[in-house]
Amino acid sequence: xxxxxxxxxxxxxxxxxxxxxxxxxxxxxxxxITFTGEGLRLFGVDGPTLDLRIKVVVPDLDxxxxxxxxxxFGDPRAPESGPGATALTGGWYQHWLSLDERTRGSMxxxxxxDFRHGEIPELDVDFVMHFDADGNGGPASLWADRAVAxxxxxxxxxNAGAVNCTTAKNYxxxxxxxxxxxxxxxxxxxxxxxxxxxxxxxLPADMTxxxxxxxxxxxxxxxxxxxxxxxxxxxxxxxxxxxxxxxxAVRDAVLVPGAGLRQGEGDEPEDVDIxxxxxxxxxxxxxxxxxxxxAGEAAxxxxxxxxxxxxxxxxxxxxxxxxxxxxxxxEA
Numbered sequence: 001x002x003x004x005x006x007x008x009x010x011x012x013x014x015x016x017x018x019x020x021x022x023x024x025x026x027x028x029x030x031x032x033i034t035f036t037g038e039g040l041r042l043f044g045v046d047g048p049t050l051d052l053r054i055k056v057v058v059p060d061l062d063x064x065x066x067x068x069x070x071x072x073f074g075d076p077r078a079p080e081s082g083p084g085a086t087a088l089t090g091g092w093y094q095h096w097l098s099l100d101e102r103t104r105g106s107m108x109x110x111x112x113x114d115f116r117h118g119e120i121p122e123l124d125v126d127f128v129m130h131f132d133a134d135g136n137g138g139p140a141s142l143w144a145d146r147a148v149a150x151x152x153x154x155x156x157x158x159n160a161g162a163v164n165c166t167t168a169k170n171y172x173x174x175x176x177x178x179x180x181x182x183x184x185x186x187x188x189x190x191x192x193x194x195x196x197x198x199x200x201x202x203l204p205a206d207m208t209x210x211x212x213x214x215x216x217x218x219x220x221x222x223x224x225x226x227x228x229x230x231x232x233x234x235x236x237x238x239x240x241x242x243x244x245x246x247x248x249a250v251r252d253a254v255l256v257p258g259a260g261l262r263q264g265e266g267d268e269p270e271d272v273d274i275x276x277x278x279x280x281x282x283x284x285x286x287x288x289x290x291x292x293x294x295a296g297e298a299a300x301x302x303x304x305x306x307x308x309x310x311x312x313x314x315x316x317x318x319x320x321x322x323x324x325x326x327x328x329x330x331e332a
Contacts, residue, residue, distance in 0.1 A: 010165040011080055012172070013088045015073030016040055016155040020147050021122060027220040029190060031127045031144050032113065035155065039084025040121035044160030045174065048202040049112040051195035051293070053173035055156035056125065057105045058143035070105045070154050071096075080159055088156065105154070106139035109324075111195040112157075123155070126194040175282045175320050181291035184209035186230075187250050187304070189243065189296035190216060191324045196224075199293070203228035210253045214246040214296075242327060243300030250294070250304055254312055272302060279323030281305070286318050298323030 018037035026032050045052060059067040073096070074086030081087045096104060113124040127144040131137040137145070143153075158173065176199050178184055184207060186196045193213055200211060207228035215221065218236040226232075235245040272279045279298045283291075292314070294304055305321045308314045 010159065010162040011078065011087045011089055012159055012162040012165075013092075013156060014039070014042055014080065014085045014159045015088055015092075016043060016157060017084045018123070018153060018155050020149050020151045020153075022149060023147055026126065026222065027217075029129050029216050029220050030193070030222075031129055033125055033127060033144060033147055035123045035125065035153070036120055037084045039082060040115075040123060042080070042082055042085045042160055043115065043121065043123065043155075043157055044117075044163070045158050046163040048198070049115050050174050050176040050199050050202055051295075052112045052158070052198075053109055054112055054125075054158075055107050056110050056140065057107045057154040057156070058140055059105050059153070060102070060139065067151075068103050068105070070152075071099055071103065073154055073156070080161055087159070106143075107156075108138070108140040110140075111192075111198070113194040113198060128190050128193075175322065176293055177283055177285045177320070178207075178291040178293075179283075179286035179288075181286045181289055181318070182207060183290050184230075185250070185253055185290075185292040185294070186211040187213075187246060187253075187292070187294045187296075188324075189214045189246060189300070190220065191297075192295040193222070195295065196293075197222070200224050200226035200228070200230060200232070203230065205229075212246060212249045212253060214243065214249075242297055243303075246296070246300060247304060247307075251307060254292075254308060254314070279305070279321060281316065282320040282322070283317050288315065288318050290314070290318055292319040294320065295322040295324050298326045 016037060016039040018035040018040065020033055021036040022034040024032040057070060059070050062068050074088045074092065075081065076086045078087035110125050113126045116122045127141065129145065130141045186199060188196055193215065196211055196213060203226050205227040209230050211230050211232045212235065214235040214237055216237050221234040224232055233249060235249060237245060279302055292308065294301055301321050301323050308319055309316055
């Protein structure tokens with residue numbers, strides 16, 4: 001009789017208590033904030049971060065303009081917990097929602113721009129500084145605008161100890177899955193720039209394709225590094241409608257001969273009410289020579305989804321569509 005192997009379940013998510021180590025102005029609309037903390041020694045995924053999503057919980061201000069300390073997260077007694085990091089089990093998000101919204105802070109989703117292991121682990125997050133003509137912005141942008149070294153936030157992210165656990169599998173915050181594809185398309189607006197930049201940095205030298213990035217201003221163009229044979233196109237939106245340039249550029253890119261597309265009439269994708277639900281359609285892993293990853297404002301992504309799937313005839317298993325945000329609507 002063969003004994004069955006047993007394995008203790010490991011929670012894949014930890015809450016990290018981190019401090020701002022540095023603030024850097026990248027451009028008029030991008031600010032890079034570097035976080036550090038003892039708990040980040042337990043942060044990580046199996047391989048490069050790619051388009052890894054995390055939650056950043058920033059403190060709100062009281063009536064006198066002082067930051068309200070964030071509530072504790074997780075169970076410090078759990079085996080995965082350590083100094084500066086606590087394990088989160090099922091129901092943690094619902095518990096956070098049940099707290100007084102005046103004191104629980106504000107939670108927003110961001111992409112890891114870079115993570116550096118070492119004696120002092122550091123995590124970079126690039127904040128897009130969204131403000132209207134009157135200087136009003138969301139809670140994360142307002143926090144990033146006033147952030148200085150020493151400020152503290154909570155980051156919800158992957159437990160490095162779970163990457164080899166069959167019960168927890170990998171942290172579910174990575175959608176980049178090109179599989180066998182050798183030619184790829186990366187496209188997005190300013191909210192997708194950190195993810196596209198991190199993906200480009202991890203591409204192998206034999207990969208080919210296009211990376212198309214639409215940003216508010218030419219001053220927001222960044223130098224991106226990649227070993228792959230990628231054509232990187234920056235588009236300065238200026239006063240044009242959001243996504244107009246991105247839409248046109250993607251339509252040009254997918255018509256390049258040899259991209260491995262199934263040309264012709266495709267299926268009509270089901271309609272998605274982007275004002276009520278999140279447009280989010282990703283793949284398991286592409287088995288064809290072409291793969292596309294497209295993220296940004298939901299209305300723009302929806303139209304590109306229709307074009308690629310219906311008009312060009314790309315198999316939906318070859319494309320990841322992600323509505324990172326909706327114009328005129330705060331993140332739920």
